[in-house]
Amino acid sequence: MTELPSPLYAICDADACAAAGWTLVDFASACLDGGGRLLQVRAKHMTGRQFLEAASAIARRADQAGAIVIINDRADIARLSGAAGVHVGQEDLQPAAVRAVSGGDAVVGLSTHTPGQLEAALREPISYVAIGPLFGTATKTTGYEPVGLERVRRASARAAARGVPLVAIGGITLERAASAIAAGAQSVAVISDLLATADPAARVRQFLAALA
Numbered sequence: 001m002t003e004l005p006s007p008l009y010a011i012c013d014a015d016a017c018a019a020a021g022w023t024l025v026d027f028a029s030a031c032l033d034g035g036g037r038l039l040q041v042r043a044k045h046m047t048g049r050q051f052l053e054a055a056s057a058i059a060r061r062a063d064q065a066g067a068i069v070i071i072n073d074r075a076d077i078a079r080l081s082g083a084a085g086v087h088v089g090q091e092d093l094q095p096a097a098v099r100a101v102s103g104g105d106a107v108v109g110l111s112t113h114t115p116g117q118l119e120a121a122l123r124e125p126i127s128y129v130a131i132g133p134l135f136g137t138a139t140k141t142t143g144y145e146p147v148g149l150e151r152v153r154r155a156s157a158r159a160a161a162r163g164v165p166l167v168a169i170g171g172i173t174l175e176r177a178a179s180a181i182a183a184g185a186q187s188v189a190v191i192s193d194l195l196a197t198a199d200p201a202a203r204v205r206q207f208l209a210a211l212a
Helices: 014-019 024-033 048-065 075-081 095-102 115-121 148-161 174-182 200-211
Strands: 008-013 038-042 068-072 085-088 107-112 128-131 166-169 187-190
Touching: 008 014, 008 024, 008 166, 008 200, 014 024, 024 038, 024 048, 024 200, 038 048, 048 068, 048 075, 068 075, 068 107, 075 085, 075 095, 085 095, 095 107, 107 115, 115 128, 115 148, 128 148, 148 166, 148 174, 174 187, 174 200, 187 200
Parallel strands: 008 038, 008 187, 038 068, 068 085, 085 107, 107 128, 128 166, 166 187
Antiparallel strands: none
């Protein structure tokens, strides 16, 4: 099975960062300072130029730290910024199309919310599959009910059989993170809880210690 570089998948969401008083680049840098080695950059409402500038700055800093950056949705931004890959959802580009833009070596992740979506995802040319929301979350409205830990266990077994790592996302806090790893997720994607204190770097260190 492909190994993800960290049990913590830090999601740097421009809107969530702004609401907490952080720029996207400064928050990503804090995550890197805390030892984060797997970051996703998401900016639904930035212009393409703004997104590219931020993604490029983050990708450069991540490269210096030995971390990888995944860009949400935008295969073009990922390619131009030098990021490692792209994460897409059910309504975004198909993974094969992402690879056509980003290259065959790109890391490609795909979000799933149902068993049917998971099975379909495992037939795609993906590097990892995400499942969620694991718990209730106010960060992003998916239209799906929380899947719970038992679904993570079943999904992990199916993904492992195909050699694909599983990422759990949605409502994951410091207190809940280890339960997702114990259920079979190789990594947990966290958004809000990394912004829960004024010190994201310290929060990242807390997560990494809890997941060690």
